[in-house]
Amino acid sequence: MIYTITLxxxxxxxxxxxxxxxxxxNKMDNEMMFAGGKGINVSRVLHELAYDTTALGFLGGFTGDFIVEALREKSIQTKFTPIQGATxxxxxxxxxxxxxxxxxxPGILPAEADSLLHQLEHVTNHDTVIISGSTPPSLPNDFHKQLADQIAANGASFVIDTTGEALKSVLGYRPLVVKPNKEELAELFGVTLRHQDDVIYYGKQLLDLGxxxxxxxxxGEGALLFTEEGIYHGQTPRGQVKNSVGAGDxxxxxxxxxxxETADVTEAFRMSxxxxxxxxxxxxxxxxxxIFQLQEKIAITRISGKVKEENHEH
Ligand SMILES: Nc1ncnc2c1ncn2[C@@H]1O[C@H](COP(=O)(O)OP(=O)(O)OP(=O)(O)O)[C@@H](O)[C@H]1O
Ligand SMILES: O=P(O)(O)OC[C@@]1(O)O[C@H](CO)[C@@H](O)[C@@H]1O
Structure with missing residues (x-):
């Protein structure tokens, strides 16, 4: 099972x-409402691709009811932690x-936070847990660490897509993948990234940190994949951009x-x-x-060899 956690x-x-x-x-020309939040988006796309997924996270109020109903309509499994506040x-x-x-x-009560942590006691080493998005301000600063601790204790693998200190604090737990965009990478290390070489240098640091x-x-410039065996560039196909919300998810x-499904990292990158x-x-x-149509059009080029060895030379 792939669990997503949307805090x-x-x-x-x-x-x-x-x-x-x-x-x-101003008058609206069009309006739409979607069940959102990064982990929920991840579950929606996983479900679309026929991978088993369950969405976890905090949900409350009439806004929370809307989200549960929208996901139920799409037959997406959910086990949200109810909260008194409103999503x-x-x-x-x-x-x-x-x-x-x-x-x-919304505010999250300590008992509500504990309740989510207890839910994670049921994940196993067959599961992957994806933690995505921002943290409501009322949660303790080390909440991501608490989550990662619980996931690691059960032998499940995990993926983290958040920013700043929350991201840094869990890299040592060896996440399967992290995916900052270029701006988030720059912010994480407090630097300006001018050239591709700069992006490569700091991308490698993510592996060094765990x-x-x-x-x-x-x-539109595609993405770089860093693995212990090498660095790859993936080209994005051309097309008309209509909506960037949820592209990263x-x-x-x-x-x-x-x-x-395959343990093949370049094929996973292509699908990504x-x-x-x-x-x-x-x-x-x-x-x-x-997604399947575009997969055929993604060109992936290996641009560099072993990351860990190269980094040791710095
Ligand atoms: N102009 C574009 N042309 C083709 N693909 C694009 C374009 N913009 C974004 N994408 C696709 O979306 C992915 C994620 O884009 P981006 O680097 O902006 O991530 P992000 O900032 O995490 O996204 P989000 O907007 O969801 O926060 C890209 O790697 C690419 O696959
Ligand atoms: O405030 P966060 O959690 O960083 O981002 C939340 C959000 O912008 O991210 C998703 C798109 O990635 C949207 O569905 C949602 O509104």
Whole structure:
């Protein structure tokens, strides 16, 4: 089973305004609501690709009910931890450009946090747990470490897609894959990444800090995959970008699902890029048939040899 944990789910309220006039009354040209939050998106794409998945995380209020119902309609398994607070609503404003306004998230009571940790006592060494997205502000700073501890104690593998200290704090638990985008990588190390060589240097550091694989996504410029055996560049296919929300989550789903199925890291990378681009080219998250079609078009080039040995030379 591939579990996803979304500590801070959301309703994604997508609002399209063809001509946005700030400071004036605007009328929506289109509006949509999706069950969102990074881990939930990962579960949606895993399910689309027919991988077994269960979505975990904190959920409460009428917004939480909306999410449960939306996932039930898609037959996606869920075991959310109920909370007293209300799940947030994130605004995705589509005008000439895309603007996102994300909520901070509800308060989580200590008993609610414990309840999620207890749920993880049931995962086994056959399972993979994907922890994705931001953390509601009321959770303790070391909550990711507590999760990783529990997952490691049960022998399950895990994937982490978050930022900053929360990400750094669990790299030593040897996550199967981490996937910062270029900006998140720069922020993680407090540097500016000007050239591909800079991205390669800091991407390698993720492995030195403990990650088993790292993907650095670079939007339309594709992505770099770091493994102990080498570094690879994956080219994204050309297409019309309609929606970047969830493209990164689709990459995580594509990689984790395919890797669990085949243990072939370059094929997992190919599926990851296909899923990311298929979402970028769609209004909502990617459809399986589009992912499979794009898979054929992803070119992967090996650009460097053994990462660990090279790093020792620095
Ligand atoms: N212009 C594009 N053309 C083709 N594919 C794209 C484009 N932009 C994004 N993608 C696809 O989406 C993936 C993720 O994009 P990006 O690097 O922006 O990640 P991210 O910032 O994590 O995404 P998100 O917007 O979901 O937070 C890329 O690796 C690629 O597969
Ligand atoms: O605030 P976070 O948890 O970092 O991001 C939340 C979010 O922007 O990420 C998803 C897309 O990746 C959306 O469904 C959701 O609104």
């Amino acid at each position: 801070n789910p959301s309703i994604d309220y997508v609002v399209q305004v063809n001509q946005l006039n700030l400071g004036e009354l 947030r609503i994130n605004i995705k404003l589509k005008a000439d450009s895309e603007t996102e306004v994300n909520g901070r998230g 990650a088993r694989h790292a993907i650095v996504s670079m939007a 689709s990459m995580i789903a594509g990689f984790t699902g395919k890797f669990k 890029l296909a899923a990311g681009s298929a979402t970028a080219f769609a209004d909502d998250l990617a459809k399986a048939e589009d």
